[in-house]
Amino acid sequence: MDAIALGDLIDVVRSPALHLLAVPGESAVRIGEVLLYDAHAPLPTAPGALLLAVGVRAADAGPLVRAAAAAGMAGVVVRGSAGAPVEEAEACGTALLAVEDGSAWHHVHLTLASAVGARPEQSDSLADLFALADAIAAATGGATTLEDPHQRILAYSTVPGQPVDEDRRQGILGLQVPGGLENAAQYQSVFAASGPVRLPPLTPDDLPRLAVAVRAGDEPLGSVWVVDTGALAPDADKTLTQGASTAALLLLRARAAHELARHRNTDLLRRLLDGTTDPSDARRHWGTGPFRVAAFRLDGGGAGSAPDSEWTALRLLDVVRLQCEARSGRHACVLLDGVVYALLPVAEGRGAGDGDQQHRPLAEHVVRRAGDALRVPVRAALGGVVADLAGVTDSRADADLVLRLLHDGLPVATVDEVRPRVTLLQLAEVLRERPELRRGSWQRVRAADAGHGTEYARTLAAWLDAGCDVARAAKELSVHPNTCRYRLRQAGRQFGIDLDDPDERLVLWLQLRTLSGSGDSASP
Incomplete structure (x- = not known):
């Protein structure tokens, strides 16, 4: 599976809420997947996994760290760092990370899993977006976020000392802007405008915003938002407009890289399924x-x-x-x-x-x-x-x-x-490809039915399906058991079928089921 180095993972996430507490010193740690700990299920063997210690206090996570190391996992993430088992992690050779006490585990999982799944070219584009957010924040004087059209936060600034409000903190923590009707109305005004828009705070505890849509022609690619503390630079509008143009180029490049990676991925899978590529x-x-x-x-x-x-x-x-x-x-x-x-x-x-x-x-x-x-x-x-x-x-x-x-x-x-029915399908294909395997009394039975309107094939199939139980077969055929017995005797005499021979019964049943359509839907 694709894996990302632990250091690259932290760089991609770029969250001040994520802290590295312990890391093995002898070898590079690579993360291939992110798992949620379930106290009610056995811990899987998962080399390269990063385990989120859901429901386990940091101070009590020592046994879980040791178990994760024994399962081959690359590291464990705990919530809060107070009392975290740093020494146990170092002794086990396992990475230990911590997220802030207020972090929601599903948000942490989404953030880390998205970062692990990023392609290298996507990671480069993501780093460029973070750099752009820092540049806009430094030039305008306000904390900045870049978002996609679905209000997912793609990057945010980390310039020290810039004031933020609770909406920004919650948005960065979950990489998703909090919803609300008032919020939706603000987005509509941003995407309807041709340039930057100044927006009032949504609550008394929030700060105003300066925002601009990011477009490629008429197509909306996202938006840039700057927290307005009342002390933005005089040319903040111009800076934001230029930043939106740069963001458009970066987002288009990221989209192209993503589509190229997906195309390569799809082509490789097509060849793998067709057996035309080396599995290596x-x-x-x-x-x-x-x-x-x-x-x-x-x-x-x-x-x-x-x-x-x-x-x-x-x-x-x-x-x-x-x-x-x-x-x-x-x-x-x-x-x-x-x-x-x-x-x-x-x-x-x-x-x-x-x-x-x-x-x-x-x-x-x-x-x-x-x-x-x-x-x-x-x-x-x-x-x-x-x-x-x-x-x-x-x-x-x-x-x-x-x-x-x-x-x-x-x-x-x-x-x-459905293994038995699958096996019948495969047998039917073999029988149809081999003329010598298609020969048998079933052909004479079908010919007689077609020529005289009899139901010998249907009766034989029902009787064989019923395990040679005349009563069950008669019920399936909606006839009297004596009628069923008569047909079976006539079939044996007319077509030379020895119904007491188990081998003959087996071959007849297979041919009727797979070649004549006298059985159920298992026949193709």
């Missing part, structure tokens, strides 16, 4: 396993015209990618022949059952969200868990087979849940 190339990008492939497909009944179908499939790709980013951490998604494939990691040290617990809720959530958003039923199939990227083609093959079995009553399934 993919390992350098996604690391080692275990992994599994999930496949998502729109139900054909709502496809519509070809352009509409393609557009809806692209929207499905967006939904899957968004939900995977929110719930699965590192992942990759690609659209191939109308099917959205997602490469999902399984937490190291866990097996297929744990993978099901991890990924099945994700698949069910995507099916619900995508179905509601696209107004088309969505199916989701989970391939088998494979130990390494070299086995991803097998997991994809599993997922493709499972997709063929899904219906309204079974919109989501793992390959293990």
Whole structure:
């Protein structure tokens, strides 16, 4: 998996609320994922993970630090530094970080996970945005933030001594501007204006703002906000306008870098799924396993015209990618022949059952969200868990087979849940490719039914499905048991079938189920 050096992580986050208390001195610490501690679940083996000590006081975190070190984790984050187990962390060779007492764990998790998932070029762009915020703050005389169109804080100034209010503190802590109708009205006025706008405080405890929209032509890219203490520089408006132009260039560059990275990621996954790339190339990008492939497909009944179908499939790709980013951490998604494939990691040290617990809720959530958003039923199939990227083609093959079995009553399934039916599908393909395996009494049975209107094939299939129980077969066929017995005797005499021979019964059942369509929907 991609990992970021601990020092780079701290630089990317750039939060005064995050403190480094202890770091191993012999080797560089690299962070690959951020986990929330759950006191009610076993601690997973997760090399390179940064564990957030949720529900554990800093002074009581010593045992957790030792357990995290034993699990191979790179470090632990505690809330507050008073009594933090610095000596235990140093003795275990584990990094120890602290966030301020008032920090909300879900905000900390979002911030750190976003920083871990950033590409190097994104990190460079992020550093440039922070530098720009500092430059604007120094030139205008007010603390500055840069935001995206969704009011997420992308960067903020750290110039010492500049007054801030509670709104700024809370926004930086969660990297999200606090909501509210009055706040929304201010944003509308900023994006409606052609230049900087001076805005009054929203509460008596807040400070006024000077704000300007960041645009590329008519497209809004974000906004820049400066806290106005009443002592801003005379040319603050001009400085802010110039800063917005620079911010637009940086945001466009960051977008281009992100799209380039996504394109490379998608192309690599496409070749990995097709088996046309060396798995070692993919390992350098996604690391080692275990992994599994999930496949998502729109139900054909709502496809519509070809352009509409393609557009809806692209929207499905967006939904899957968004939900995977929110719930699965590192992942990759690609659209191939109308099917959205997602490469999902399984937490190291866990097996297929744990993978099901991890990924099945994700698949069910995507099916619900995508179905509601696209107004088309969505199916989701989970391939088998494979130990390494070299086995991803097998997991994809599993997922493709499972997709063929899904219906309204079974919109989501793992390959293990439908393994018998998947095996029948695979047997059907083998039988259809091998003419010598298609020969047998079933062909004579089907020909007689077609020529004389009899139901020998249906009766034989029902009897074999019922485990050779005449009463159950008769009930399924809605006929009298004696009628069922008569048909079976006639089939044996007319077509030379020895129904007492278990081998003959097995071969006949397989051929009827997989070749003639006399069985249930397991036949393709």
